[in-house]
Amino acid sequence: MRSHCNSSSVSVAAHTFAAEIPDFLTEEECKLIVHLAQLKGLQKSQILPTDDYEEAMEMIEISQMDIFNLLDHNQDGQLQLKEVLTHTRLGNGRWMTPENIREMYTAVKADPDGNGVLSLEEFKQLNIRDFHKYMGSQKVKMSDLVRNSQHTWLYQGEGAHQVMRAVRQRVMRLTRLPPEIVEHSEPLQVVRYDQGGHYHAHMDSGPVFPETACSHTKLVANESAPFETSCRYVTVLFYLNNVTGGGETVFPIADNRTYEEMSLIQNDIDLRDTRKNCDKGNLRVKPQQGTAVFWYNYLSDGEGWVGELDDFALHGGCLVTQGTKWIANNWINVDPNRWRQLQFQQEMERYAGAGPGAPGEWTVDKAYSGVHLEL
Ligand SMILES: [Ca+2]
Ligand SMILES: [Ca+2]
Numbered sequence: 001m002r003s004h005c006n007s008s009s010v011s012v013a014a015h016t017f018a019a020e021i022p023d024f025l026t027e028e029e030c031k032l033i034v035h036l037a038q039l040k041g042l043q044k045s046q047i048l049p050t051d052d053y054e055e056a057m058e059m060i061e062i063s064q065m066d067i068f069n070l071l072d073h074n075q076d077g078q079l080q081l082k083e084v085l086t087h088t089r090l091g092n093g094r095w096m097t098p099e100n101i102r103e104m105y106t107a108v109k110a111d112p113d114g115n116g117v118l119s120l121e122e123f124k125q126l127n128i129r130d131f132h133k134y135m136g137s138q139k140v141k142m143s144d145l146v147r148n149s150q151h152t153w154l155y156q157g158e159g160a161h162q163v164m165r166a167v168r169q170r171v172m173r174l175t176r177l178p179p180e181i182v183e184h185s186e187p188l189q190v191v192r193y194d195q196g197g198h199y200h201a202h203m204d205s206g207p208v209f210p211e212t213a214c215s216h217t218k219l220v221a222n223e224s225a226p227f228e229t230s231c232r233y234v235t236v237l238f239y240l241n242n243v244t245g246g247g248e249t250v251f252p253i254a255d256n257r258t259y260e261e262m263s264l265i266q267n268d269i270d271l272r273d274t275r276k277n278c279d280k281g282n283l284r285v286k287p288q289q290g291t292a293v294f295w296y297n298y299l300s301d302g303e304g305w306v307g308e309l310d311d312f313a314l315h316g317g318c319l320v321t322q323g324t325k326w327i328a329n330n331w332i333n334v335d336p337n338r339w340r341q342l343q344f345q346q347e348m349e350r351y352a353g354a355g356p357g358a359p360g361e362w363t364v365d366k367a368y369s370g371v372h373l374e375l
Helices: 027-040 053-059 064-071 081-086 098-107 120-125 128-137 162-175 179-183 215-221 338-353 364-368
Strands: 018-021 150-154 188-193 198-202 212-214 227-229 232-239 249-251 283-285 292-296 298-300 306-309 315-317 320-322 325-333
Touching: 027 150, 027 162, 027 188, 027 232, 027 325, 064 120, 081 098, 098 128, 162 179, 162 232, 162 292, 162 325, 179 325, 179 338, 212 215, 215 227, 215 338
Parallel strands: 212 227
Antiparallel strands: 018 292, 150 188, 188 325, 198 315, 232 292, 232 325, 249 283, 249 315, 298 306
């Protein structure tokens, strides 16, 4: 699938598997989903940073040297601009552009020799508290955030609206995944981007380190991992309307033969920035009502199970320049830990089998109502 072709079914990119399927949903189904989402009510996908940022950052016990080493990706003893940009968490939810970083350096006098690179010596001189103060003092608008949209979750399980059930069944056939996996995945997420909305390029799933747990299996596994992430094996994205201007889905590095995290940001051009650089992305899909796009966020482990994250699945929502954009996401959750996934499915079956009024205090749907996932 290169650029916005309207091929009739599945097309395969060299490295990224992404399929574009026109008319996956009818116009009526799209309208109904939007209507249901409006009835339920949408919430901001990301909120403006709060004032307690400074305090929160000071609580983190990490030495200045550790921060430096963490940021110095290529280990050359200097912090290049792109190394600082890559750590989006530094911005406290605010999307940092090369200009933002340079302004910050000037404000906190971080780069006295003005060469745009922070040497270890310069970094040691820097008072991290000044940096936090500066960040806290910045007026941040919604358009400055990583994500500027609103969303809600719609139930798709048994007893749900027939259209919601039909969509789930269709996703099951499309992905050819076992019903028990699809049925116990996240509900449908409906997202609205108003004019000026965007979502900078991101992965739908987080890296799975030993200290990370999958949100959906965590409770069942009774694990207390310090970090959690939503393990989304497959993404199926639906366009619910035709967008007047912008709003494409971009895969900045789809098809790249070689990929280094750092090549995403070069010569002041950050390919992840969907407000500025969508036109430079490798693959762009134009929203068309009823079309579904689906892709895998993980590679195979070679043994028929989920393997490593697929970096090429990096994608974002381009700036909506005119009108409103409505999409929906169906994510299929699979735990890279096969045993945990199995345990989760068994537990879910047990709850389902216990019938109404069963002590199932939580279900996947309950777990996701009001969830604010940061990816
Ligand atoms: Ca470096
Ligand atoms: Ca310098």
